[in-house]
Structure formats: structure tokens, C-alpha cells
Amino acid sequence: MKSAKPFLMFQGGVAEEAMNFYTSLIDDAEITSIVRYGANEGGDEGKVMQATFSIKGQEFMCIDSNIKHEFDFTPSFSIFITCDTEEETDHLYEKLLEGGHPLMPIDNYGFSKKFGWVNDRYGISWQINLP
Structure with missing residues (x-):
């Protein structure tokens, strides 16, 4: 196994906004990569296809889901x-x-x-x- 990290799937195109908010609040936090949807790539152009950010050395992955799901985040995580x-x-x-x-x-x-x-x-x- 190479790695394991939390993966956050945002709905409504707010992944980048959320990452910016989190990294502005916490020292030693940063956005480390963002890949955006381009034209005709299955998601809203310019939104996050895949991104990584870190908080205190813990890396997270996230996306803007291009599919509307009937579920969202839960406090159990x-x-x-x-x-x-x-x-x-x-x-x-x-x-x-x-x-x-x-x-x-x-x-x-x-x-x-x-x-x-x-x-x-x-x-x-x-x-x-x-x-």
C-alpha cells in the first residue's frame, strides 16, 4: 500500500472555497494541488476535478462532484x-x-x-x- 488519506466529495462546486477557508484558519495548512475540469471533461469547467490540501501534515483529497448524490457528509467522520x-x-x-x-x-x-x-x-x- 502506498498511502491512505481522507477523501472529501463536495457538492455544489465549493471544494476550492472550502480548501481556501480551512487553510486560512489553520497555521501549517496549504493547498498542494488542484486539477480543474476543462471544457467537455465531464464536470463544470473550472471546478475541482481533484485536489489535495494538508492540515498539520495530514493530507486530504477532495473533488467537486459532477453528479448530484442523495447523500452528503456525516458527523460520524x-x-x-x-x-x-x-x-x-x-x-x-x-x-x-x-x-x-x-x-x-x-x-x-x-x-x-x-x-x-x-x-x-x-x-x-x-x-x-x-x-
């Missing part, structure tokens, strides 16, 4: 972020919450100093933790 400071925890949680919705409001649940779980505006689930 989430990105777990361990923060260094309370300020970082609060900032990241609040930014990811904009346009999204809380699954567990940020609080001390006993297993960490501060923890929050949110679905962001793109449907991706994030667990934000301050141990």
Missing part, C-alpha cells in the same frame, strides 16, 4: 484538531461555526479543558479540543 491555547480553541471553533451548526457547544466536558464539535458551512464535522 470528523476532523479532530488539538489546539495549544484557549484563544486558538475559541477562535477556530467560532470561525468554523459561522454558517454551520454546533453538535457540542464549546465547554469543559470533563475529558478536556475545552472541547467543541461543529459542522461547518460545507457540512464537514470538526472536533476542536484543548487537552
